[in-house]
Amino acid sequence: MTAAVRALWYKEMREGRWKFAIAALVLIALGAGVPLTYELFGGVLGQLLEDTSIPQFLKELLPPDLLQMGTFLWSNWHAKNLYQTVVIVAIIFGSSAVAGEFARGSAQYLFSRPVSRGTVVLVKTAVDLIWIAAAALLGTLALAVTARIAHGYTVPWTFYAGLVPIMAGGAFVYGLALVVSTRLDDPVRAGVAAALVAAIFSIPSFLPTWRSLSVYVQMTSPALFRNETFPWLPVLVMSALAAGLVASAAAALEKRDIA
Amino acid sequence: MTVVQRAVLGTDEVAIVCEGLTKRYGAAVAVDGIDWVVPKGSVTGLVGPNGAGKSTTLKMLIGLVRPTAGMARVLGRDVVAASLEIRERTGYMPEEDSLFRWLTAEDAMAFSRRLYPTWSDVLARETLDVFGLPIKVPVSKMSKGMKRQLSLALTVAQRPELLLLDEPTSGLDPERRRDFLNVILGAVAREGVTVVMSSHQLHEVERVADRVAFMRNGRIVRECDLDELKEAARRIRVVFQGQPPADLGTWEGVVRVETDGKLHLLQVSGDIDALVARLRAYNPFVVEVVERNLEELYFETAGKEGSRP
Numbered sequence: 001m002t003a004a005v006r007a008l009w010y011k012e013m014r015e016g017r018w019k020f021a022i023a024a025l026v027l028i029a030l031g032a033g034v035p036l037t038y039e040l041f042g043g044v045l046g047q048l049l050e051d052t053s054i055p056q057f058l059k060e061l062l063p064p065d066l067l068q069m070g071t072f073l074w075s076n077w078h079a080k081n082l083y084q085t086v087v088i089v090a091i092i093f094g095s096s097a098v099a100g101e102f103a104r105g106s107a108q109y110l111f112s113r114p115v116s117r118g119t120v121v122l123v124k125t126a127v128d129l130i131w132i133a134a135a136a137l138l139g140t141l142a143l144a145v146t147a148r149i150a151h152g153y154t155v156p157w158t159f160y161a162g163l164v165p166i167m168a169g170g171a172f173v174y175g176l177a178l179v180v181s182t183r184l185d186d187p188v189r190a191g192v193a194a195a196l197v198a199a200i201f202s203i204p205s206f207l208p209t210w211r212s213l214s215v216y217v218q219m220t221s222p223a224l225f226r227n228e229t230f231p232w233l234p235v236l237v238m239s240a241l242a243a244g245l246v247a248s249a250a251a252a253l254e255k256r257d258i259a
Numbered sequence: 260m261t262v263v264q265r266a267v268l269g270t271d272e273v274a275i276v277c278e279g280l281t282k283r284y285g286a287a288v289a290v291d292g293i294d295w296v297v298p299k300g301s302v303t304g305l306v307g308p309n310g311a312g313k314s315t316t317l318k319m320l321i322g323l324v325r326p327t328a329g330m331a332r333v334l335g336r337d338v339v340a341a342s343l344e345i346r347e348r349t350g351y352m353p354e355e356d357s358l359f360r361w362l363t364a365e366d367a368m369a370f371s372r373r374l375y376p377t378w379s380d381v382l383a384r385e386t387l388d389v390f391g392l393p394i395k396v397p398v399s400k401m402s403k404g405m406k407r408q409l410s411l412a413l414t415v416a417q418r419p420e421l422l423l424l425d426e427p428t429s430g431l432d433p434e435r436r437r438d439f440l441n442v443i444l445g446a447v448a449r450e451g452v453t454v455v456m457s458s459h460q461l462h463e464v465e466r467v468a469d470r471v472a473f474m475r476n477g478r479i480v481r482e483c484d485l486d487e488l489k490e491a492a493r494r495i496r497v498v499f500q501g502q503p504p505a506d507l508g509t510w511e512g513v514v515r516v517e518t519d520g521k522l523h524l525l526q527v528s529g530d531i532d533a534l535v536a537r538l539r540a541y542n543p544f545v546v547e548v549v550e551r552n553l554e555e556l557y558f559e560t561a562g563k564e565g566s567r568p
Contacts, residue, residue: 007373014361109357112321113374114347258323259284259315 004115005123012127015100016093020131023089027139030081034073035147041076042067069153070225077143078162079220086136086170087216091198093128094177095191097121098253102185111258121178121250129174133167158224165231168238169219173198175245182252274299274421274453275320279329282315282477289315291477292329297455297470302447304464304485305457306557307474313457314354316474317423320455321351334420347375350419354426354457356398356406358413364394367413375417383416389438403430411439415446422446424456428463436460440467465553473557485553492556495525497538498545510534524549 001009045067049059098121101107111117140159147153177194184190204210205217212218218234275297282290290312297303305313318324320333322342331338333345358367364387372378387394390408398406407430414422422443428436444467446452458464464471465485472482481488497503498521507523508516512534515526521544527534531548538546 003373007370011359011370015359104360105355106357106359108323108353108355109359112323112346112351112353114343115374116343255325257318257325259318 004113005119008115008120008123009127012124016127016131019089019093019096020135023085023092023132023135024138027082027085027135028142030085031077031139031142032146034076034081034143035150035153037076038069038072038151041072069147069151070156073143073147073153073155074159074162074225077140078159078166078225079222082136082139083166083169083216083219085139086132086166086219087173087198089132089135090170090174091177091191091194093132094174095181095194096187097124097128097178098181098249099184099187099190100181103187107258117253118250121182121246121253125174125178125246129167129171132170132174133163136163136166136170158228161230162221162224165221165224165235165238166219168235168242169215171242172215172238172245175242175249176201178249179245179252182249182256272299273297273332273335274301275331275333275455277316277329277331280316280319280326280331281328282312282319282324283327288477290319290326293474293477293479295472295479295482297453299453300447300451301470302443302454302456302468303470303472304461304468304553305455305472305474306459306461306464306553307457311474312477313474314425317351317425317455317457320345321349321423322346348419349421349423350414350417350452351423352410352414352425352427354429356403356410358398358406358410360397360399362398363396364392364409364412367398367409368394368416371413371417377418379416379418382418383412386412386415386442389442390435404432404435407431408435408439411442415442418450419452420450422452422454422456424454426457426459428458428460436463443467461554461557462552471553488556489551489553491528492551492559493527493531494549494551495527495531495535495538496545496547496549497523497525497543499523499541499543504541510537 045062048054049062096103101110110120137160140155140163144155144159147155173194176197177190180194180197181187181190184193202214202216205214215238218231218238221231221234223229224231273296275295277293277295279292279294280290281288281292293312293316305316307313315324319326320331320338322338322345325339334348336345338345359370362370368380368383371383372380387409390405390412392405392408392412396405398409401409407427411424411427414424424443427443428439431439440463443454443456447454447467454467456464456468468485470483471485471488472479474480503523504510507513507525512527512529512531513525514528517524517526525534535546535548
């Protein structure tokens, strides 16, 4: 790591720490909260299953192992709270990465330093993804600790391995937001635009034949929990797409006038 | 011989050379094909009204803005192809306050130290001392003047070969402005740094610059040595006791005569002392050389340019 990269690294760590703190607090609260709702959820579900007014075919739609602790935690953490929060946090970090420099008025100072714009983008991406991954890990640790204390349940290794596809998808969404961020000077507008683009990518999730192509479905990696099969291909594809988006953002920024 | 050809002949003596340098934003032309050579070691004042293209020109030189057409070389390197090297060897101070808001002077020094191989902590601290700037106060809590001072201290401590200063003294009180100019002059004297300074403060430019470039409507309309300019722009005011010589307007060295009653204002060129001696032979009531300051020359240049079709 060159001295210039270290200088940028320090700057980005410094500027991203509050966003990280908020993201980490939210994820820790969510992670700790999921195991605590198990009994409430189990009670409600038990009542539903015993309710004779509900048709049997509807009851059969529910996964038979839904009341198992592991299934409950996975479906409410990796398949819901964690991936959704990571997507939101990735949009917030990505959309403010470059647009934030313009909004704060620091773009002229930053981009007149002897560091290439590509390096600036790469360092921003690396630091932001580290912050997001750290927040996701802290949330998952909070879930694991609470599950252990409240229910004596030890989460399996798949819960930690599941962070990899979550982060690969998060990097993809971050890349989308970063591309938008190089084109707009206002981080709020960039964030809204990035959220709209990210929403478009959710459309395949609602189409059974296209479902497996959805980045959000792949982030939740159901096969990892059910079969303990690590989703190498989706992770590699999402990572490659994320790298392409970051490279595209760097190229766009290189051509942009900092007026 | 083109500007570039002239520059190539004396590459070591040239800090900046532009040929046909142009920047367009859609239909609007911000910089309109300027040809410009800045000698090494010179202090050049870049003056002109708002919107003349001064800031855009400086931004193209430091690589913030890409030229639409033409070329520019800074310290012998192309501004597009070698922007990174130029930025390492050039100190740039933008017109707007653009330091990171969380930086203290101490943080800013640590940040800059890693970016510039020629960085000098000693020089940074000396300059901060001149301004009396605290090193633990973040930029977000600094006044506009303090931010300008910190920005200059950081720029000078890079020990650059070239300083590009965009309206550097805006927002400073007269006392701080004086200190500010002294720091710039100190860098020139100590390091032999080349300075290009855009400014609306013509008396400041006059104080520090040895060259001046007048910019208007995206073009450099006049560029020359400041002393030569002022010398060439000198006038003689004369009041004769009787009638003036009938052939006064055709005397050698007299370019133009403006008459207001008995007062004659001679625009002259060449040996002004010989002309004064010749006028004294007519025993006039008054004969004196009128020096003109940069502000008058600026308005004269602006007026001429404004009258162009």
